[in-house]
Amino acid sequence: NAGVTQTPKFQVLKTGQSMTLQCAQDMNHEYMSWYRQDPGMGLRLIHYSVGAGITDQGEVPNGYNVSRSTTEDFPLRLLSAAPSQTSVYFCASSYSSGGGAGELFFGEGSRLTVL
């Protein structure tokens, strides 16, 4: 099992550029989510999805878009990159049992630098 796969692992962007962070899971999980991790701020939820076609905002959604066209994939789009979006991004997935996420499985992270 590959688990949760994130690509790319590293990316450098210039201010104003757009890009997509890819996330795929092969565990047939309904729940998928994106977090960013910054020093002193912990992990903050950007967007999450409880199933194909359903997405919702987390704590820090501004500047990011998501879609969930399949159960397996949950891409995160940066529309116009800003230096404040320099961070490590984690995708996570779990089974969903009605009230929310179950045991969460994380990808290895994508380190993004915006110049």
Add this chain to the structure above:
Amino acid sequence: KQEVTQIPAALSVPEGENLVLNCSFTDSAIYNLQWFRQDPGKGLTSLLLIQSSQREQTSGRLNASLDKSSGRSTLYIAASQPGDSATYLCAVTSGNTGKLIFGQGTTLQVKP
């Protein structure tokens, strides 16, 4: 708004000690609480998940407890080893929104 706090932010202990990490949350309407481990430069690994109806969960040398009414959870690590050195994070799933909110973590160093 749910807030999750972990104290202490850092902890250094000699090998073999039993230790307790603390996690508190402001809204008791949670669906579950999870403890994670994160090694430097890596993703998070789930250690224990406690459903809101449970009081504790155990896995090997780890034991996590949950007291919803007081908004607290503890992670007990028995007979600590240098390999336990990592950052430990707790996270609660809000019972109302399904959102998973993390604390900032406790960085543990176990010295040989």
